Amino acid sequence: MSQNRREFLKTIAAIGASTAAISSVTPKKTIAKTEPFLSEDRKGVLVDTTVCIGCRKCEWACKGAHGFEQGDFENYQNDEILNVQRRPSTNNLTVVNKYIDEGTRTVKMQCMHCEHPACVSACIVGAISKKENGSVVWDTDMCIGCRYCMVACPFQIPAFEYYKALDPKIVKCDFCIERTSEGKLPACVNICPVEALTYGTRNELIDEAKRRIKNHPDKYFDHVFGEYEVGGTSWLYLADKNLAGNVFPKLGNNTAPGVSESIQHGIFAYFVPPIAVYALLGGIMWLTKEKETKKENK
Amino acid sequence: MRIQYIFSLIFFAFISVSYGQIENLKTHTQMNLDCKKCHICDTPTKANPCLILCPRNKLKVVRHLPEEGPENLTIDKISSDEDLYGPVNFTHKLHSEMSLMSGGCSICHHFNPPGKIVKCSHCHETARDRKDKTKPDLKAAFHRQCMDCHKSWEEKTECESCHSLNSKKIESTVKIKAEKVHPEVKIPQRVIYETDYDEGSVVTYFHNDHSSLFNLECSDCHDQESCANCHAEIRLESIKADPHERCSTCHDTENNCNKCHKSEIARPFDHKIKTGFDIATYHSDLSCAECHKTQNKFSGLKPDCVVCHSTSDGYFNHSITGIKLDETHVEFYCENCHQDKDYSRKPICNECHDDDISFPTSIPGERIK
Numbered sequence: 001m002s003q004n005r006r007e008f009l010k011t012i013a014a015i016g017a018s019t020a021a022i023s024s025v026t027p028k029k030t031i032a033k034t035e036p037f038l039s040e041d042r043k044g045v046l047v048d049t050t051v052c053i054g055c056r057k058c059e060w061a062c063k064g065a066h067g068f069e070q071g072d073f074e075n076y077q078n079d080e081i082l083n084v085q086r087r088p089s090t091n092n093l094t095v096v097n098k099y100i101d102e103g104t105r106t107v108k109m110q111c112m113h114c115e116h117p118a119c120v121s122a123c124i125v126g127a128i129s130k131k132e133n134g135s136v137v138w139d140t141d142m143c144i145g146c147r148y149c150m151v152a153c154p155f156q157i158p159a160f161e162y163y164k165a166l167d168p169k170i171v172k173c174d175f176c177i178e179r180t181s182e183g184k185l186p187a188c189v190n191i192c193p194v195e196a197l198t199y200g201t202r203n204e205l206i207d208e209a210k211r212r213i214k215n216h217p218d219k220y221f222d223h224v225f226g227e228y229e230v231g232g233t234s235w236l237y238l239a240d241k242n243l244a245g246n247v248f249p250k251l252g253n254n255t256a257p258g259v260s261e262s263i264q265h266g267i268f269a270y271f272v273p274p275i276a277v278y279a280l281l282g283g284i285m286w287l288t289k290e291k292e293t294k295k296e297n298k
Numbered sequence: 299m300r301i302q303y304i305f306s307l308i309f310f311a312f313i314s315v316s317y318g319q320i321e322n323l324k325t326h327t328q329m330n331l332d333c334k335k336c337h338i339c340d341t342p343t344k345a346n347p348c349l350i351l352c353p354r355n356k357l358k359v360v361r362h363l364p365e366e367g368p369e370n371l372t373i374d375k376i377s378s379d380e381d382l383y384g385p386v387n388f389t390h391k392l393h394s395e396m397s398l399m400s401g402g403c404s405i406c407h408h409f410n411p412p413g414k415i416v417k418c419s420h421c422h423e424t425a426r427d428r429k430d431k432t433k434p435d436l437k438a439a440f441h442r443q444c445m446d447c448h449k450s451w452e453e454k455t456e457c458e459s460c461h462s463l464n465s466k467k468i469e470s471t472v473k474i475k476a477e478k479v480h481p482e483v484k485i486p487q488r489v490i491y492e493t494d495y496d497e498g499s500v501v502t503y504f505h506n507d508h509s510s511l512f513n514l515e516c517s518d519c520h521d522q523e524s525c526a527n528c529h530a531e532i533r534l535e536s537i538k539a540d541p542h543e544r545c546s547t548c549h550d551t552e553n554n555c556n557k558c559h560k561s562e563i564a565r566p567f568d569h570k571i572k573t574g575f576d577i578a579t580y581h582s583d584l585s586c587a588e589c590h591k592t593q594n595k596f597s598g599l600k601p602d603c604v605v606c607h608s609t610s611d612g613y614f615n616h617s618i619t620g621i622k623l624d625e626t627h628v629e630f631y632c633e634n635c636h637q638d639k640d641y642s643r644k645p646i647c648n649e650c651h652d653d654d655i656s657f658p659t660s661i662p663g664e665r666i667k
């Protein structure tokens with residue numbers, strides 16, 4: 001169901017984009033620059049899939065840290081579920097899937113906390129934001145449930161509370177912002193029995209990833225996934241095989257926001273009379289302004 | 299930041315080495331080692347040993363017998379109130395016995411210099427949130443070490459095979475495990491290989507001859523096995539990529555093909571049929587090398603028979619062979635009759651006698667058996 005709706009939204013978006021091109025409305029392409037506010041010490045996680053044992057303790061801990069129903073602990077021992085290709089959902093912000101392609105590997109997935117997040121650019125009310133420490137978080141109160149972020153996200157991460165009739169929202173991994181602001185490790189990093197997940201500054205993790213590749217060239221595919229993909233991500237992956245095109249979609253190194261913005265502008269250019277666009281833009285400006293004022297007042 | 303990092307590394311290296319040096323000062327100097335194996339600089343000192351980081355298998359490693367280590371261990375170094383699982387009772391001796399066939403102590407103790415065994419916690423820190431990200435923390439180090447083998451043959455991640463859930467409040471599963479021993483490994487009598495060698499496609503490998511008669515230890519050949527070779531659902535090919543590799547340690551596999559490659563299944567080795575000398579009665583407990591000069595060339599015999607078979611004045615007691623030498627012959631050196639000290643060949647008489655005298659028609663003494 002969720003897939004269908006997602007596909008539907010994507011199709012609409014694609015039609016919008018192509019129509020926009022046909023009607024020669026030049027979409028405004030914004031190539032995101034390095035966000036000036038991002039800290040040099042912004043955090044990330046290095047996922048070493050060669051040591052992951054697929055125990056799903058990370059899923060269990062993540063649920064616990066976010067107050068979700070964890071279910072029977074022993075069910076996590078059942079590794080058959082690994083064969084089902086799951087996506088993060090509204091009550092499971094991270095999932096571990098098994099991929100078979102010349103050997104097996106288990107890969108944990110969650111929001112990648114992109115350096116230039118498409119979801120942030122796509123959100124018309126500015127509910128999602130990239131924080132100085134690298135995490136991409138959102139404000140439930142501001143989310144209007146439009147699901148643009150779902151379409152925009154190159155990793156298909158944001159999940160939507162379809163089951164809620166009233167006021168459904170978007171949910172995704174929040175990089176355990178509450179825990180990290182208290183000086184704790186993200187719940188998944190903390191529990192992983194084999195330390196397949198290493199938490200640190202993005203820069204030191206890239207160095208460490210390259211050190212591992214250099215020291216064990218027979219063990220690793222020579223690529224740190226997330227170093228450059230879609231302009232870089234906070235979560236970085238090491239594996240014995242190329243993850244692009246198998247575990248992850250094949251993505252260029254260009255930032256995704258440009259793409260998503262053209263989608264948005266395309267839709268509006270074709271379907272909505274200009275006056276409505278101005279009204280909407282005015283609304284957004286007002287909302288953003290209000291947010292900023294709120295911030296300033298804090 | 300960087301300086302702190304380097305400092306912690308040096309500090310760490312310092313601790314490990316000063317500790318090691320006190321323990322092994324004697325062995326260290328006696329070791330015939332290239333210093334560069336472990337040290338980066340030209341003149342390592344106690345204060346600045348400049349050790350290479352986690353040298354792993356580049357290092358000179360030591361081997362111990364399984365009996366020298368502890369029988370069982372309880373791994374509870376990293377327990378906290380949040381723990382889901384209880385401590386692990388680790389059957390150390392059992393695992394070290396298995397390691398004999400799969401790479402030795404160093405498959406787990408990868409930092410294994412001569413001297414006292416270095417504890418895992420010596421290098422691997424207990425805190426997950428730490429500066430040095432180049433080594434896994436202690437919990438991860440333990441788990442990776444265990445899972446490396448367990449996952450390869452169980453293909454599962456059943457945490458409870460090693461430690462019980464704290465919520466269940468039982469210890470029994472682990473206790474039983476501590477007493478469990480590996481079931482006896484069935485040694486095959488013989489293995490028949492079909493090969494694509496035209497001039498003799500059948501190779502008959504007498505496993506029992508090699509293991510008992512030739513006194514080889516399992517680990518002499520099986521030193522790189524893994525549990526998965528026997529236990530995995532899909533059995534891995536345990537024989538090395540080139541099947542000759544194992545045999546060529548003793549056999550000349552380059553030139554002597556027909557020694558093993560026959561057109562039909564071969565008969566087991568029988569010392570009496572092959573040489574005429576029955577070893578079954580008195581010599582069956584000896585390894586080949588105890589009598590034969592070189593391990594894989596069984597022609598010449600060592601003159602060591604005197605160790606057991608000597609007369610009161612220290613010479614070989616020839617009567618043991620069934621022939622008591624007469625007064626003349628007893629004065630000769632062995633090689634006067636036994637050419638090249640090869641006792642499996644017929645003795646020669648024509649050095650002194652005419653051609654009409656030869657063994658066994660004529661005997662240099664009296665037959666007593």
Ligand code: SF4
Nearest residue numbers: 052053055056058192
């Ligand atoms: S907890 Fe660690 S080892 Fe287990 S599935 Fe998650 S990432 Fe993999």
Ligand code: SF4
Nearest residue numbers: 111112114117119153
């Ligand atoms: S992975 Fe998707 S949801 Fe996460 S930051 Fe990137 S675009 Fe946004």
Ligand code: SF4
Nearest residue numbers: 062094173176186188
């Ligand atoms: S960082 Fe936190 S929210 Fe994200 S997957 Fe890990 S535990 Fe879940």
